[in-house]
Amino acid sequence: MTALHLVWQAATVLVGGGLLGLVYKGFDRKLAARMQARIGPPLRQPFLDVGKLLVKESVVPKDAVGWLFKAMPFLAVIASFTVLLYLPWGPFPAILRSGGDAILVLYLLAVPAVAMALGGFASGSPLATVGAQREIVMLMSYEFPLAVAVVGVVWRLATLGGGPAFSLGAIAAAPLWALVGPLGVIGLAILAACLLIVTPAELSKIPFDIPEAETEIAGGLMVEYSGVYLALFYLADAAKTIAMAALVVTLFAPYGIAGLLGLSGAGAQAVDLVFHLLKIFVVMFAAVTTVRVAMARLKIDQVARGFWLQITAVAVAGLVLLVLDRMVVG
Amino acid sequence: MAETQNVYEIPIGPIHPALKEPIRFTFQVEGERIRGVDIRTGFAHRGIEFMAMKRNLIQILYLSERICGICSISHPIAITLAVERAAGIEVPPRAQYLRVIYSELERIHSHLLWAGVAAHELGFDTLLHLTWKVREQVLDLLEELSGNRIDYALPIYGGVRRDVAPEQIPKVEAMARYYRGLLDELLDAFLRDPSVEARTRNVGILTAEEADSLCAVGPTARASGLSKDVRQDRPYLVYGELGVKAITPRDYGLEPRGDVYDKAVVRLLEVAQSLDLIEKCLYEMPEGEITSFPKVPALLAHLKKAEGEGLGYHEAPRGEVIHYIRLEAGVEEPMVWKVKAPTYSNLMSWVPMFRDQEVADIPIVAASIDPCMCCMDRVHVVRDGSPGTVLKEELLRLSREKTERLTRHLSPVPRHGGAA
Amino acid sequence: MTADQVKKTLASAVPGLEAELRSRPVGVRTRVEVPELWATVSREGLVPAVAALKAAGPLHISVISGRDAGEGIELLYHFAVGYGTPGGEVTVTLRVTVSKSDPVLPSICHLLPGAETSEREKIEFLGLSFTGIPSTAHVFLPDDFPGHPWRKDDPETAKLVNRLVEWEGKNG
Numbered sequence: 010m011t012a013l014h015l016v017w018q019a020a021t022v023l024v025g026g027g028l029l030g031l032v033y034k035g036f037d038r039k040l041a042a043r044m045q046a047r048i049g050p051p052l053r054q055p056f057l058d059v060g061k062l063l064v065k066e067s068v069v070p071k072d073a074v075g076w077l078f079k080a081m082p083f084l085a086v087i088a089s090f091t092v093l094l095y096l097p098w099g100p101f102p103a104i105l106r107s108g109g110d111a112i113l114v115l116y117l118l119a120v121p122a123v124a125m126a127l128g129g130f131a132s133g134s135p136l137a138t139v140g141a142q143r144e145i146v147m148l149m150s151y152e153f154p155l156a157v158a159v160v161g162v163v164w165r166l167a168t169l170g171g172g173p174a175f176s177l178g179a180i181a182a183a184p185l186w187a188l189v190g191p192l193g194v195i196g197l198a199i200l201a202a203c204l205l206i207v208t209p210a211e212l213s214k215i216p217f218d219i220p221e222a223e224t225e226i227a228g229g230l231m232v233e234y235s236g237v238y239l240a241l242f243y244l245a246d247a248a249k250t251i252a253m254a255a256l257v258v259t260l261f262a263p264y265g266i267a268g269l270l271g272l273s274g275a276g277a278q279a280v281d282l283v284f285h286l287l288k289i290f291v292v293m294f295a296a297v298t299t300v301r302v303a304m305a306r307l308k309i310d311q312v313a314r315g316f317w318l319q320i321t322a323v324a325v326a327g328l329v330l331l332v333l334d335r336m337v338v339g
Numbered sequence: 340m341a342e343t344q345n346v347y348e349i350p351i352g353p354i355h356p357a358l359k360e361p362i363r364f365t366f367q368v369e370g371e372r373i374r375g376v377d378i379r380t381g382f383a384h385r386g387i388e389f390m391a392m393k394r395n396l397i398q399i400l401y402l403s404e405r406i407c408g409i410c411s412i413s414h415p416i417a418i419t420l421a422v423e424r425a426a427g428i429e430v431p432p433r434a435q436y437l438r439v440i441y442s443e444l445e446r447i448h449s450h451l452l453w454a455g456v457a458a459h460e461l462g463f464d465t466l467l468h469l470t471w472k473v474r475e476q477v478l479d480l481l482e483e484l485s486g487n488r489i490d491y492a493l494p495i496y497g498g499v500r501r502d503v504a505p506e507q508i509p510k511v512e513a514m515a516r517y518y519r520g521l522l523d524e525l526l527d528a529f530l531r532d533p534s535v536e537a538r539t540r541n542v543g544i545l546t547a548e549e550a551d552s553l554c555a556v557g558p559t560a561r562a563s564g565l566s567k568d569v570r571q572d573r574p575y576l577v578y579g580e581l582g583v584k585a586i587t588p589r590d591y592g593l594e595p596r597g598d599v600y601d602k603a604v605v606r607l608l609e610v611a612q613s614l615d616l617i618e619k620c621l622y623e624m625p626e627g628e629i630t631s632f633p634k635v636p637a638l639l640a641h642l643k644k645a646e647g648e649g650l651g652y653h654e655a656p657r658g659e660v661i662h663y664i665r666l667e668a669g670v671e672e673p674m675v676w677k678v679k680a681p682t683y684s685n686l687m688s689w690v691p692m693f694r695d696q697e698v699a700d701i702p703i704v705a706a707s708i709d710p711c712m713c714c715m716d717r718v719h720v721v722r723d724g725s726p727g728t729v730l731k732e733e734l735l736r737l738s739r740e741k742t743e744r745l746t747r748h749l750s751p752v753p754r755h756g757g758a759a
Numbered sequence: 760m761t762a763d764q765v766k767k768t769l770a771s772a773v774p775g776l777e778a779e780l781r782s783r784p785v786g787v788r789t790r791v792e793v794p795e796l797w798a799t800v801s802r803e804g805l806v807p808a809v810a811a812l813k814a815a816g817p818l819h820i821s822v823i824s825g826r827d828a829g830e831g832i833e834l835l836y837h838f839a840v841g842y843g844t845p846g847g848e849v850t851v852t853l854r855v856t857v858s859k860s861d862p863v864l865p866s867i868c869h870l871l872p873g874a875e876t877s878e879r880e881k882i883e884f885l886g887l888s889f890t891g892i893p894s895t896a897h898v899f900l901p902d903d904f905p906g907h908p909w910r911k912d913d914p915e916t917a918k919l920v921n922r923l924v925e926w927e928g929k930n931g
Contacts, residue, residue, distance in 0.1 A: 045468040135349045139368075139698055215462050216534060224357045224460045224702040226349075305534040306462025308699040309371060381899035424783065432787040554819050554873025565842070567819070572848035573839060574785050574793055579846055625787070650795065650837065650850065652821070661821045661837060677824035679837075684821070686876050 030247025067236030072133030081128030082241035088120030099285030132233035140229020196330030357702035395671035413655035424649030434498035449656035460702035498630025543704035557658020564595030657681035762794030772811030816841035
């Protein structure tokens with residue numbers, strides 16, 4: 010594989026991921042609107058929004074720490090798009106891969122949240138400061154169940170000797186469901202549920218859109234951001250949505266349908282890729298769109314308590330089941 | 340609070356997504372806890388007194404309707420009651436029933452409006468959209484009956500301006516049936532939804548003692564368990580005969596706590612109560628005149644001769660509205676016209692309600708009294724207030740000058756940041 | 760609580776206080792008389808009268824309306840006594856007149872905290888002062904608003920609008 014080839018592939022994934030993120034955002038908004046008895050914006054609205062933001066003035070508040078304020082949107086975009094490079098895309102392996110990339114992805118997913126919090130603190134607005142504090146609390150709340158779910162799955166695979174340890178590529182190649190015993194299946198199901206609950210929190214969507222909470226703190230973290238910087242955060246969010254949904258799919262449903270259809274070659278790859286994207290969409294629709302139309306926004310203390318106690322307990326129970334399964338099945 | 344270094348201020352308003360109308364809260368916040376609040380009002384003070392100063396009572400009636408778009412029946416009802424009392428005008432029986440029908444329709448649309456806003460404040464936009472969708476039914480009916488969605492111009496001194504025609508009665512009944520059928524769903528969506536309950540239970544508590552001593556009115560007081568409803572306590576129009584009973588959370592089988600949840604309970608149950616009242620009025624309403632002064636010039640002449648003072652009170656959707664008027668024979672303008680809107684009375688209840696709440700509770704607690712700033716920041720009329728009395732033309736000229744001045748002073752804003 | 764009882768309570772609290780009963784006929788099928796009491800009370804008699812009303816039943820203050828009556832400032836305290844039972848509430852209006860040379864009244868906030876907004880409003884609009892009021896901050900007008908808009912003799916009021924324009928030019 011030549012370096013040029015690699016660059017070309019990476020560019021495809023990055024551009025494709027960004028576009029896909031915006032398309033999915035369009036579907037998310039349209040479907041949410043239909044569920045709320047509204048007509049909703051056209052599907053291309055996210056593209057129009059980004060286009061509009063790019064030509065708008067980018068205001069940096071007088072009280073802001075300028076360089077930090079401007080740097081954070083770039084950091085968020087870089088981190089969330091980098092995750093795309095570490096994820097396998099259906100039949101195509103990840104562009105960048107190494108042992109332990111599952112752990113790396115976890116850290117990369119946390120970076121946009123940290124970047125948003127720092128940008129919020131740097132913007133010098135009291136509303137953004139409240140938002141930033143909330144973002145940090147959110148991060149600390151959902152990070153542990155998220156880590157337990159991801160690490161639990163890749164650890165179990167490693168114990169079964171499937172490929173390089175803690176690698177997303179390995180888990181995609183060898184779905185765990187068939188390899189573990191009944192206890193393990195229950196454990197996996199629990200972890201999958203936990204990950205689905207963490208997804209809207211990770212993406213700051215209702216009921217977990219607490220750091221932005223429009224009616225409380227007027228957009229919170231984002232309140233001082235405008236123009237290009239806001240567009241960058243918007244893109245980072247779109248990419249992160251795809252990344253998070255793709256992570257769920259890779260960990261728990263890395264199946265293709267080309268084999269069932271009896272296809273092979275380029276046709277099989279194309280069908281599997283489409284199927285993969287469809288699964289990502291289903292995850293997003295189930296964990297983000299429907300949840301955000303069906304609930305009220307929770308409060309930060311309710312969320313922190315919920316994640317630290319209930320969700321963590323459930324995730325640990327899932328992990329314990331996987332450990333027991335390892336003892337029983339080996 | 341011995342430690343003050345961790346306390347910082349969060350300004351909310353006058354322009355803020357949580358507020359539908361301008362008011363400014365400055366919260367002293369420690370972490371996510373509210374330690375104190377300073378409330379500034381007056382941002383919607385429109386100087387209606389200048390406009391009303393040189394106007395006769397009929398013109399003031401239409402002005403009173405514009406104090407608030409949502410209470411555009413409540414204020415006219417209060418002022419007509421006050422003027423009828425001051426000038427000794429009788430209201431025909433049918434008109435009294437019609438006034439009740441119109442004001443109960445207004446209550447339904449106002450409470451549904453509140454329910455939608457409350458859902459939005461909680462971040463539950465689906466509920467907002469669905470509530471406002473069903474609210475359209477009653478607005479359509481009001482439009483059918485009056486010709487307008489708001490500002491209905493229905494009450495007039497001595498009666499009402501429009502009758503409910505026989506062919507319109509089925510439409511009113513259909514509206515009542517529609518909401519009866521929906522009521523369970525509404526109660527389900529607001530009172531039995533776990534995420535709504537998590538955000539409203541034990542939030543923004545106003546105890547019964549506080550509500551009583553601060554003279555809270557309307558659903559705000561009733562949610563704290565006070566059986567306080569002008570329609571029940573001080574009968575007017577035909578409310579006494581209709582047997583209105585103040586609704587408290589006890590009617591829903593709950594011990595009142597005075598929190599936001601209880602306020603939702605009261606408002607939703609009042610929608611059902613209003614439906615009952617409307618239907619009762621439809622069936623009991625006698626035939627007959629709808630106004631004792633069909634000709635406006637005769638009414639004006641009568642009002643000009645009148646001398647006296649009167650109080651008009653009404654239970655608006657948000658609580659007690661009261662108008663005081665004093666008339667002098669020989670002049671068309673009133674000596675005094677004093678308007679008190681419900682939010683004026685409930686303003687003080689915000690202080691205990693915000694105590695030790697979280698920042699996240701600010702929007703819903705602020706909304707829980709269903710504030711109406713434009714009502715509160717209202718009006719006062721003193722006839723011939725000063726040698727510097729300003730006429731409408733003068734005000735218009737002044738406001739145009741101001742606009743021009745503002746436009747002139749708008750210099751190009753210096754650009755920050757790099758992007759185009 | 761009937762109007763007569765309230766009337767007696769008032770009379771015993773403030774010697775010589777005679778409340779006038781102006782009933783309001785209400786109803787179509789069954790006419791009832793809804794009682795309204797109107798009484799003129801001296802500045803000194805205000806607090807005892809309100810205390811007596813408070814003792815008589817749950818007390819609600821609707822609003823205080825006021826006007827510049829030429830030689831003095833006339834305030835009307837609109838109360839309602841005894842909410843909670845159908846038709847059981849009595850409207851009581853206390854009329855207090857203070858001279859312009861000494862426009863001071865006792866605050867009733869210690870008896871009825873809900874009166875604060877209304878009293879503060881009278882401070883900014885009529886230039887009154889209330890002894891013992893918890894806060895004197897403006898309710899509706901800007902803090903540096905000149906004059907008292909409802910006073911007819913206020914020299915500031917005469918130039919109110921012009922000043923308003925100036926003020927806006929200075930600050931806006």
